[in-house]
Amino acid sequence: MLRSIKYLSRYEAVAGQRQQGGGPSHVAQDTSEFKQLKECGQPPNVSLRDVIWRHLTQDGWRNPGSHARGSGRGGSCRTVASTRLFSPVYRVVESQGAKMPQQKDIVKIAIQMPGAYPQLIQLDQKKPLSAVIKELESPGPDNYALQYADGVQMYITESNRLDIKNGCILRLTKGPGRCAEDLFKGIQSSDSGVRCDSLKELANVSTDVTFAQEFISRDGHLLLVKIVEDAKESNVIMTHTLTGFMELMDHGIVSWENLSTIFIKKIASFVNAKAADASMQQVSLDILESMVLSSNGLFLQVKQEVTMERLVAHLQVTNQQIQTKAMALLMALLQTAGDSDRQDMFAFLNKKNLRQYIYKNIIHSSASVQDEMAHYLYVLQSVTLNHLEPRMRTPLDSYSQDQRDVLHSLRQAAFETETENSLSNERRRSLCAKEFKKLGFSNNSNPGQDLVRTPPGLVALDTMSYFASRYPDAYSRFVLENSSREDKHECPFARSSIQLTLILCEILRIGETPSETGSDYHPIFFSQDRLVEELFCVCIQLLNKTWKEMRATQEDFDKEQPLCPEHRGSRPTFCLCPQPPTQGALGQGQRGTRWTKRSV
Structure with a gap:
């Protein structure tokens, strides 16, 4: 049922004349109505959306006479004027039976039409859209369609019409088929201005899947591919062409694998060019x-x-924008690459000091890090840390001479031992067992058994070895302090290190696939080449300090998590939040933390 709202134009004309200082007498035909408007001052601005919501709140529409009538310049006078202004609508609504309860298949919307007044309608969701468009008295209803007027201007189809809610504003526009045909012809025009305008409009409307299906059914995407391959157009036209092509392909109607090698090479040449239009790049x-994300074959071509x-x-x-898109492509390459290719790519990026550059020029630039870039920084962090997953899931091999040598280097770095070559085998085994016990291994006769559990696997051996070699004084002090304490208060270095490494692996989510929406990156990651090892070195010393302050005992080990003041949860919390930018800031931020002994 259509309802004309021609009064809206009249009402806005009154407001417009008021704003321009002119009198509305030539608009208001009723002298008494004009007097009431004049007494009340300038009427409020009214938009089409205001009218719709007045239409939805039925009380005011059904009972215009129930409004309080007052005098003077108070609010009641404005109510009278408002009632008189909307009286044509009251009459229409009452005559059409507005008192009837709303049916579940009826939605009240507004429709904007070119060259005509907007209309309020009650849209019957069971009626075919073609019949609705025909009722709007549009010329050639087959060539027209309804489209959202606000936000994403998507075509209304039989499949998505149930998304229409009360108060929506639609507009009558060219149908997707007719629009696709017009743009298809415009793109092939001999006039460069027409081609540019057509491609610009194509880039805007291609976000709609209904239009995309119509345009692709005419092989419109192949026309865009040819424009790119020929590369004869200006940068502006080429940018519109590439944008439209990207929007069309995003719908998944056409496979990326159908693209020609010439097209791929041409797109890559735009990226490789040192002097090129920024929008096009x-x-x-x-x-x-x-x-890259669509198939392994295309990954290999793009990588080449x-x-x-x-x-x-x-x-x-x-x-x-260029930084963000370049980071997106880099992350796609890293995630899609095999282990060997990924290792080569990381080696190149490390050689170029990429992480240090990101730390100085992106994270700490004058401009804030945008959400999209934050996501890619998180992905880079995750992909890099996941390099540790194989070692995290590999237990120590007691038959590996290299791994046994690392274990003995921990012992030798902590204690000044006699010349072992001069000792008998039994004496040497006894001495080693005694020193491994002081180091805090549970199985002092065969310390490799402590590192069989995965995770943390060999990563725990790596962190202990790194601490001993990178900070030998701190390592020796830790071991000697605890070996000289009473037995019940000593902090077992090896046992604590294994548990701490496990916690770090969990916090940093090593081995987990990066989330598609994650953005929780740690600035400290980009300031360190060996993040896990450096974090371990800071935290193991904090752990030792906390252990002493709490006067913890060996019995407390299994029921305490002294690293963190919060209660143990499903995932350990940690001092990386708030995010420290450097290793020094991490240690400094934790020195002032007071710890208390507690039971779980």
Whole structure:
């Protein structure tokens, strides 16, 4: 049922004349109505959405006479004027039976039409859309469609019409088929201005899947591919072409694997160019990222065409959009690559000091890190730390001479022992067992058994060895202090180190696939080459300090988590939140923390 709201134009004309200082007498036909408006002052601005919501709140529409009538310049006078202004609608609504209860299949919406007044309608969701459009008296209803007027201007179809809610504003526009046909012809025009306008509009409307299906059914995407391959157009036209192509491909109607090698090489050339339009490079990086994520075959082609050198160069520009898209492509390459390729890529990035550059020029730049970039920093952190997963899941091999040598180096770095070569085998075994016990191993006769549990596996051996070699004084002090304490108050270095390494692996989520929405990156990661090992070195010393302050005993070990003041939860919490930017800040931030002994 259609309801004309021509009074809206009249009402807005009154408001417009008031704002311009003119009188509305030539608009208001009723003298008494004009007097009431004049007494009340300028009427409030009314938008189409205001009218819809008045329409939805039925009380005011059904009973115009129930409004309090007052005098003077108070609020009641404004109510009278409002009632008189909307009286044509009251009459229409009452005549159409507005008192009837709303049916569940009826939604009240507004429709904007070109060259005509907007209309309020009660849309019957059971009635075909073609019939609804025909009732709107549109010329050639087959060539028209309804579309959302606000936000994402998506076409209304039989499959998505149930998403329409009360108060929605739709507009009558060209149907997707007719729009696709017009743009398909415009793109092939001999006039460059027409081509540019058509491609610009294509980039906007291609976000709608209904239009995309119509345009692709005419092989419109192949037309865009040809424009790129020929590379004869200006940068502006090429940017619109690439944007439209990307939007069309995002719907998944056409497979990325159908693209030609020539097309891929051309897109890669836009990225590799040292002097190119920034907008064109941005969308080209976006296209290449989608290619890499779509199939292993395209990953190999893109990896061959786009040099890592150029990607790193794009990260060093001041344009944040280029930086973000370059980081997105880099993360796609790292996540898709096999173990061997990934190792080679990381070796190259480490050689270029990528993490240090990110730390100084992206994380600590004058501009704040945007959400999308934060996500890619999180992905880089996750992918890098996941390199430790194989060692985290590998137990110590008692038959490995290299691993046994690392264990004995821990003992030798902590204690000044007699020349072992001069000792008998029995004496040597006894001495080693005694020193491994002082180091805090549970199985002092065969300390490798302590490192059989996975996780943390060999990562625990790596962290202990790193601490002993990187900070020998702190390591010796830790071991000697605890070996000279009373037995019940000594902090077992090896046992504590294994548990601490496990906690670090859990906190840093080593071995977990990066989340598609995660953005929880740690700035300290980008300031250190050996994050896990450096964190361990700080935390093991904090653990020793806490142990002494709490006067903890061996019996407390299994029921205490002295690393963290919060109660143990499903996932350990940690001093990385708030995020410390450097190792020094991490240690400094924890020195003032007071710990208390508690039971679980």
